[in-house]
Ligand SMILES: Nc1ncnc2c1ncn2[C@@H]1O[C@H](COP(=O)(O)OP(=O)(O)O)[C@@H](O)[C@H]1O
């Protein structure tokens with residue numbers, strides 16, 4: 001039985017504006033699921049509908065087999081960590097963590113014991129008698145997590161909990177959350193717009209765009225087999241090259257102002273005359289010798305230095321082609337480069353619907 | 362930025378000094394007057410330094426105006442009204458800010474309008490209600506014909522009556538609605554982040570628990586500021602207590618007793634006793650302000666959270 005079933009869920013804040021256009025997701029027990037998407041796509045709304053903070057306009061959500069549409073947040077067995085921590089400013093760390101237990105009438109002795117236990121897990125024991133204002137950002141974040149953990153909920157919900165931390169702390173907290181999940185094994189739903197965060201944390205990714213689910217799958221699958229042009233563009237940095245064009249009579253892909261790419265691996269789908277979007281990741285585009293088979297020539301627009309490698313932005317017959325180059329050869333803007341596309345790593349998307357066109361091998 | 366020059370500074374200080382003198386001079390006169398003997402107070406011009414009769418005058422005033430029991434009355438009314446106002450203001454602001462119901466804006470504007478209807482304006486209807494607090498219910502029964510129906514069926518004449526005149530309830534209840542207080546609370550509640558409310562919901566807190574456990578402690582400074590203003594203004598109430606109490610013996614307040622302290626038309630002009638009485642009467646609000654001023658200023662100005 002799934003820990004959380006989301007079935008045909010829609011959300012409208014007002015009668016005209018549909019914000020979530022029907023989402024179906026099954027989340028298994030103990031899974032760490034990350035909802036990833038650009039800001040404003042409805043991630044928080046979906047999460048808040050699971051939490052019970054937002055009404056479900058259509059469809060149903062079940063937690064542990066029980067439909068929760070009409071249940072209060074406290075009856076759903078979820079705990080939530082908020083972006084701005086949302087700690088009670090007048091309470092000490094101890095009181096903050098213990099508040100949910102106090103509300104549900106847990107006796108003081110047991111409450112204190114449980115608070116100390118979770119405080120130990122997140123290394124907050126020395127700070128139990130401080131107030132939130134006397135803690136650093138990372139410590140507040142940990143209080144928020146301890147507060148979620150103390151009730152032993154069935155589900156953890158996180159709404160961009162790390163976005164207020166500086167980059168270094170964010171990476172550290174990410175590892176901490178990952179470890180906590182490994183130790184506790186509680187089903188978790190984590191919302192973020194940061195793909196690195198999503199890729200490192202998720203067992204399963206849910207990619208959302210404009211109120212719709214674009215793809216559900218493990219991070220590697222989403223990366224290697226993006227289900228749509230949107231996902232291809234959104235996941236990966238630098239972003240995937242996406243060339244619009246058409247297959248000619250020889251099965252070559254014509255793009256830009258007439259540039260041609262040899263795309264033998266697309267056997268089976270490269271129908272002459274088919275208009276499509278060809279995708280290839282920058283790390284699969286290599287610099288090569290001028291006469292290498294399949295090489296195309298272009299002009300360097302500019303170079304992004306990454307330290308370990310450089311990102312070449314080149315103009316190839318009117319199309320932008322981005323390549324990652326680790327060779328260390330220096331290139332100036334305006335220079336000629338020869339690029340070739342590694343075989344076996346091309347993606348094809350429908351020009352109209354943006355959906356992936358599956359390749360038959 | 363304001364230009365700062367020696368001349369400007371001097372002008373600022375002068376203006377403040379004049380203001381201070383204007384405010385403090387009457388108090389000084391009262392204090393001096395309270396220390397003088399009868400011949401001294403009758404002398405013209407009034408002397409401007411204290412004499413040695415303060416305690417004699419105070420005890421004379423205390424006895425003449427029966428200030429002991431009246432102090433208690435004043436205290437009961439002022440504390441009752443202050444507490445009532447804070448509770449009502451906090452609860453109504455809680456309802457307006459945190460609950461989403463259809464009539465919310467209606468209530469908001471109703472409260473807003475009462476800002477323009479202070480007690481003095483609505484004193485006659487308020488008195489009518491105080492004379493029989495159940496008269497609106499009675500009117501409702503009469504209009505709907507229920508009274509007649511019950512009389513026909515049961516042979517009983519419904520005549521509801523709850524008289525608030527000459528009682529502490531009568532002096533307190535009609536004063537406890539406060540639009541100002543509601544607005545002060547509303548402003549504060551609107552600064553509470555939504556996330557905090559949601560965190561409490563996730564923690565399982567019910568609305569009244571959230572109110573008591575989170576909102577009340579967070580609004581402590583606002584509450585003390587409001588309490589200060591309300592205590593002082595209620596202590597100084599004159600018109601309403603005068604109106605609802607005919608039994609001055611038992612329910613008179615100290616401010617009403619000021620009249621008893623003023624020398625009679627052709628009695629002894631012992632203004633020194635009057636001044637001593639005034640001094641006693643203004644002491645409690647002065648003490649409250651002195652004790653509360655730290656929170657008072659903070660509650661009205663900053664939003665410390
Ligand atoms: N309370 C609300 N009332 C009306 N519209 C809202 C409300 N909350 C969110 N929205 C709209 O719903 C959409 C999705 O919002 P949200 O779920 O917060 O996006 P995300 O978390 O992915 O950034 C946005 O277009 C936003 O403007």
Ligand SMILES: [Mg+2]
Pocket residue numbers: 043044045160
């Ligand atoms: Mg959001």
